[in-house]
Amino acid sequence: MSIPPEIFVIDPRAGLPLQVQLRQQIIAGVLEGRFRPGERLPSSRVLAGHLGVARVTVNLAYAELVATNLLAARGREGTFIAEAVDHPPLAEAASGTPARFDWTRHLDGRHARAQRRDRAGDWRRFRFPFVYGQADPALVDHAAWRQCAVQALGRRDFAALTGDQYGADDPELVEYITRQILPRRGIRARGDEVLLTLGAQNGLWLAAEILLGRGGRCAIEDPCYPGLREILAQTGAEVCPVAVDAQGLPPDALPAGLGAVFTTASHQCPTNSTMPLDRRHALLDRAMQQGFAIIEDDYEFEMSFSGAASPALKAIDRAGAVVYIGSFSKSVFPGLRLGYMVADPAFIAEARALRAMVLRHPPGHVQRTLSYFLSLGHYDAQMNRMRRAYAERRAIMERALAAEGLSLVPGGASGGSSFWLELPEGIDSRDLAQGLRADDVLIEPGPPFFARPDQGARHFRLAYSSIEADLIPEGIRRIAAAIGRAG
Structure with a gap:
């Protein structure tokens, strides 16, 4: 793979020699992982033309980095990022770093503060993901x-x-x-x-x-x-x-x-x-x-x-x-x-x-x-398939919840792809959820759903859209066991 010349920019007003600027950009690219071992740099002719500098400037920058084993010259093939890169000169990469713009003067953080932080982006790695709103590939x-x-x-x-x-x-x-x-x-x-x-x-x-x-x-x-x-x-x-x-x-x-x-x-x-x-x-x-x-x-x-x-x-x-x-x-x-x-x-x-x-x-x-x-007609066919699968999973989960003595909140048995449950006094769903991760189980604690989060401490949601039917009973058993240990 070749590194495009457009990546490199030379600033004549930077107060640094052009050769040094180019060298720093190559070092920074390697340090940051943007340039990978074995990737080919632009030819000195192409890069000099792009930057509007003399070709000797590019050749000197390349030669310096070949001497430090950061780059490898392969004759007519060109110049490459070395396969086994020695630790590049950090001081040179950091020198001349400009002052950073102060974004704190312009950002009040209100959007980030309002954002949910309770969802698990890595939910697929859990064996029992009772998470809402995710897809089962077998049904799509x-x-x-x-x-x-x-x-x-x-x-x-x-x-x-x-x-x-x-x-x-x-x-x-x-x-x-x-x-x-x-x-x-x-x-x-x-x-x-x-x-x-x-x-x-x-x-x-x-x-x-x-x-x-x-x-x-x-x-x-x-x-x-x-x-x-x-x-x-x-x-x-x-x-x-x-x-x-x-x-x-x-x-x-x-x-x-x-x-x-x-x-x-x-x-x-x-x-x-x-x-x-x-x-x-x-x-x-x-x-x-x-x-x-x-x-x-x-x-x-x-x-x-x-x-x-x-x-x-x-x-x-x-x-x-x-x-x-x-x-x-x-x-x-x-x-x-x-x-x-x-x-x-x-x-x-x-x-x-x-x-x-x-x-x-x-x-x-x-x-x-x-x-x-x-x-x-694909939509209707998929909906029919999903309804059958969800009805089966819902029935299995209802039986498993009843068998383990877990409490559903009244009024939520008519549909949807999840159940809303209530915990015994003294058990916080946030602590329960955190502990269940070690058991390969994901649940959704109740506090994010409430205007006053502590009102949801005894509630949690279990969804079944992305968990296989035969895994549901064991997952419910692990949840019940965790509640028993916490009680």
Whole structure:
């Protein structure tokens, strides 16, 4: 592999000889691992032409480093990073380092402070990963997705693939969503009522920025999806947590003066409780009386195991107060990062303008690939496969939890791909989770889901989307044993 000449830059104003500057850049490249043993440097002629210096300057710099065994000259082949590099002269690499720009004057750290730190990026190395929202490769139709991706690269789709759509979305994908996906939730919508997003998280951010970006007051469920709390922390809005019960968010507990209410009515996150129909109507009535918008995150409607799924809030919203957010992350695969918003055309137009300022539109190739995946029947086939697998895993986990005497929080047995559990008095789920890592088990402690983290100390979530069915009983046994040791 050859190192491109464009990597090197010479500054005549640096106060150092040009030869020394070049030598330092080569040494730094080796020290930092950017230049690897055996890689070929540009020829002295090419590099001198690129830098606008005499060829002898490059030759002298190379010769000095060959003499220290950092480089190796191979006759007509060229000059290479030595295979066995002696320790390079650190003092020379560090000399002349310029003063660093002081970013602390410009960064207040609010985004980093709001970010979750409890998720395990290395979850695949654990034998019993009861983590939510990750994919099981055995359930994803990789061959079908690849076929659709190749088809989207064809000449027919060249414009959709390559063009800057100026904020517009793939019409074929939008049409499929309006004609096939939304009707399954009882929602009727036109194309101008739909906006594609980079997942549900992006949709929640757009809604929060539009409704609360200049402050205001909103209500969220408690406990709730931690990513929503991260988003709202940036808006400057007053956030009012409202405790959920076995039927989800209670409308009677909402405070006055709200601009927006965020809810996961169909599968409350993380408890999995389902808001009954009369409570949904009560929430819509209150929205009209008090004038607040409702943001409905319907993140996992496909996974219902106790009869037909309840209609979405948006389906019974006759006044247009609901902003509906859906996602393909749980049904196709999480890394797809595609979702959609459904709302009044005026809201969608504003959201489209805001999205255009940030990312213009989701990548055209990804949109068209998903359009094919949906329209050719692969999506429905994969959903059927996932439902069967999840139903089996859920039944196995329910039996294992009952056998080990672990306590489910009431109200969360209707669906979703996880369980919400409660620990005995005196046991902290954070300590439990940390200890279980040594047993090759990953669980999700409860505190990140609560406005006051200590309220979640006795709760934890167990998901089964990414763990094989035959591993579930042993994983539950290890969790129960750890709880027994801690009790």
